[in-house]
Amino acid sequence: MLNLLTALAIGLMFALGIYQLLRRNIIRSAIGLIILSNAINMFLLTTGAYDGIAAAYYGYTAQISDPLPQALVLTAIVISAGGFAFALSLLYVIGYRYKTSDSDEIKGLRN
Numbered sequence: 001m002l003n004l005l006t007a008l009a010i011g012l013m014f015a016l017g018i019y020q021l022l023r024r025n026i027i028r029s030a031i032g033l034i035i036l037s038n039a040i041n042m043f044l045l046t047t048g049a050y051d052g053i054a055a056a057y058y059g060y061t062a063q064i065s066d067p068l069p070q071a072l073v074l075t076a077i078v079i080s081a082g083g084f085a086f087a088l089s090l091l092y093v094i095g096y097r098y099k100t101s102d103s104d105e106i107k108g109l110r111n
Contacts, residue, residue: 006042006046009042010039010042010043010046013035013036013038013039013042014036014039016032016035017032017033017034017035017036017037017038017039018032018036019032020032020033020035021033021036024102024103024104025101025102025103026091026094026101026102026103027091027101029103030084030087030088030091033084033087034080034084037076037080037084038080040076041073041076041077041080044069044072044073044076045069045070045073047069048066048068048069048072094106
């Protein structure tokens with residue numbers, strides 16, 4: 001039951017992220033990008049995780065959990081945070097220059 005609930009939550013986050021990315025407002029598109037990256041991180045973490053008896057750093061007396069998916073997701077979180085900060089700075093410059101956040105009203109994007 002928990003696997004079904006997790007799969008539904010990840011699918012809903014994917015759908016919401018894609019929906020927000022396709023909006024005309026570029027701020028909502030940036031929020032959709034963050035939702036989509038969080039859905040990808042959750043997907044990677046749930047597909048790579050399995051139930052070990054001990055933590056990865058605990059010792060070798062029991063079956064340990066695999067630390068690789070956790071390390072990959074942590075790296076993906078840091079990279080997506082940097083990318084989102086860059087996207088927000090670009091959105092700030094676009095909003096300051098064109099005084100709008102609607103992608104149809106920005107003249108330089110139509111070419």
